């Protein structure tokens with residue numbers, strides 16, 4: 001689904017990511033760990049096509065097509081959707097305005113909005129005075145309205161209380177398995193996993209989100225490099241025990 | 255002005271015939287009026303006053319709660335009009351008020367009856383038809399104690415010509431005890447019109463005055479700075495302006511609010527957007543009464559390097575127990591906002607329109623529907639001018 005080939009990204013002539021290679025298959029969920037400032041957000045912004053993130057080397061392929069030079073909206077139309085860590089305030093544009101423009105006009109979002117506890121901020125301006133949890137729930141509502149095939153999730157649990165982490169985690173998991181939402185109770189985790197079509201790329205600092213979303217693999221970033229790859233649970237445990245520094249020495253090193 | 259004001263002639267009062275039936279107006283006139291926010295379908299149900307050059311072309315109202323008269327008829331009917339006449343605007347204030355005084359007597363008179371709330375907005379339309387002339391208007395609005403009235407004033411002119419014209423309007427607005435007046439003005443002038451409204455407002459105890467002003471077209475030059483005196487306890491006002499200046503336009507728009515009594519308050523918010531013209535946004539709040547509160551805000555969006563937005567905020571605090579503040583921000587459309595909306599699938603153009611539209615209407619509470627429509631209609635044009 002997504003192939004990142006030897007990607008080097010600069011911000012204002014400063015190299016942030018160096019020769020990154022990542023492959024995410026259809027239906028696969030990959031977790032991305034790394035200390036603050038290691039370049040996780042930079043990678044997702046570059047995948048989205050943000051202007052400030054200069055791709056100076058390498059290519060991005062999505063569904064087999066080279067998207068390195070496509071505009072943001074063209075990528076979105078191809079099926080990439082992102083949940084931002086710190087989205088900007090847009091005065092005068094409500095959450096409702098945007099989901100109705102972004103989503104399918106035929107769809108009724110009221111039930112979804114209700115489920116996400118979003119009714120209270122639907123008619124507020126985007127991210128204007130939103131709490132941490134409200135930002136995430138609004139981002140998620142927008143993401144669902146886009147029905148993306150690849151979900152780029154930038155710290156979906158950061159700044160959110162326990163209750164919201166659970167709501168957000170479960171909703172993300174449902175979205176990833178959306179073709180199964182109705183029949184999910186009759187299916188085992190393994191069966192659900194096999195039927196899954198959507199892919200996910202999840203940045204997480206704490207790993208909490210992984211209690212609700214089962215990642216297949218994990219990648220660790222330090223200083224704009226991939227330093228480690230492995231089983232998400234094992235990698236997370238190692239980070240928790242020894243910190244990221246130890247990760248650098250990890251034997252599964254790439 | 256390529257001609258001095260003294261040299262501009264004023265049309266005669268009987269130049270244009272009275273038109274009983276609004277639907278019989280010419281198609282061109284109707285179109286201009288609609289763009290100035292006048293709803294012709296609701297016509298006399300609401301109350302409609304139409305003045306073309308110096309002629310009263312229509313004046314009728316079916317609501318009992320409000321009186322709508324030409325100034326001439328009002329002065330025949332009431333002998334105490336002198337109490338309201340030139341009391342809030344001084345005739346010798348400047349050359350424009352002097353000119354109105356010279357030509358005095360033509361305009362509208364609106365009186366909301368005591369304790370009565372009007373359902374429909376009263377509409378007035380001031381239409382400058384003959385280029386190369388000056389239109390002078392003198393209006394009086396009285397909201398008697400406990401009344402509520404919405405007034406929509408649309409000001410417009412005929413299609414572009416090469417001669418400069420001028421519109422000079424003196425308006426005196428009395429908001430009595432506990433009354434509420436919403437006064438919305440849409441300017442829809444052409445490139446060769448010079449506009450000088452001169453407005454004074456007096457708000458008594460518990461009275462509320464809400465002004466919404468919109469100018470989005472290529473007017474040559476507008477300069478106005480209405481003054482509102484809060485003379486009674488708890489009187490409040492808000493002044494909202496939505497200003498769009500295409501290339502060649504010069505808008506110098508402000509509000510001066512004098513919080514003279516205890517616990518009075520005001521909010522002055524202006525949204526200024528230039529696609530090449532110049533906007534000067536002024537605001538003055540003078541806090542003279544105990545616990546007076548005022549907030550002044552100007553948000554500016556510069557969409558072209560040829561344009562300019564200049565803000566002049568003034569706060570004058572004369573007591574310790576008052577609260578006055580101002581904030582201003584001027585810049586271009588933020589790249590991170592555009593990209594964020596694109597990340598929801600909007601094209602760059604769609605993202606910019608949505609942001610511009612949001613910018614113009616955000617935080618202006620209770621904007622009449624017709625003004626919202628005017629904004630929508632103009633956003634496309636703004637983009638065309640800017641990019």
Ligand SMILES: Nc1ncnc2c1ncn2[C@@H]1O[C@H](COP(=O)(O)OP(=O)(O)O)[C@@H](O)[C@H]1O
Pocket residue numbers: 011012016034035036037038039040041042043052
């Ligand atoms: N807009 C920017 N301008 C300059 N430097 C930036 C900008 N955004 C990020 N950086 C730098 O890029 C590096 C990676 O940041 P980021 O991708 O946000 O890290 P992470 O998401 O892993 O915490 C940091 O050193 C950060 O300071």
Ligand SMILES: [Mg+2]
Pocket residue numbers: 040041042085154
């Ligand atoms: Mg980050």
